[in-house]
Amino acid sequence: MPRSRFAGSLSSPKIDVVIDMGNPFLNHTVDGFLKIGAVAATKVAAEETYHCIRKGNVSKNNLEHSLKKMCQEGAYWGAVAGVYVGSEYGIERIRGTRDWKNAMLGGALTGALVSAASNNDKNKIIMDAITGGAVATAAEFINYLT
Structure with a gap:
């Protein structure tokens, strides 16, 4: 009986944006905010695109609503991630261990x-x-x- 095998690895492209705030704590916090905020905004963009395609109409109102929702979700989840990353980093620095x-x-x-x-x-x-x-x-x- 013939057999086939798949070997290899899959990896996603890595995009790294570095904003130097002059302080490692702020650098980690802003990095977490930007990365997770971008993920949340992208998620909303995909969902809103699906809804527009399903409805069959794209209007200025739909676009404005989508952009507003992208900004809100990106800011919310970015803020949560920033708080988490910043607090984890701060705790690591205080405890002296990772x-x-x-x-x-x-x-x-x-x-x-x-x-x-x-x-x-x-x-x-x-x-x-x-x-x-x-x-x-x-x-x-x-x-x-x-």
């Missing part, structure tokens, strides 16, 4: 801050802090495995 605990603490701090900015329910803030810490820790472990 490990999964920095991700856990940075995720928990980010989850709590984002939640506190959007509501006043203390239980929700605590739950979001736990979720942020868990997601960041899981991502760190997955990153370590690959």
Whole structure:
């Protein structure tokens, strides 16, 4: 019986934009903001393109709505990423070590801050802090495995 095999590797192109703010903490924070903000804006652009194609019409109103939504989502997720990356880096500098605990603490701090900015329910803030810490820790472990 014939057999075929696929060997090789897939990699995505790497784009790195460096903005020197004169401080490593600010550099990391701005880098996180820009990268994740661009991903969020691109996601919205793809979704909005699909909706326009599905509806069969493109108007100035649709375009303005799409651009506004891209900016909002990009700014929101960029800000969340900036807070996370900055807090993780700051914790790393304070603790003097680089490990999964920095991700856990940075995720928990980010989850709590984002939640506190959007509501006043203390239980929700605590739950979001736990979720942020868990997601960041899981991502760190997955990153370590690959």
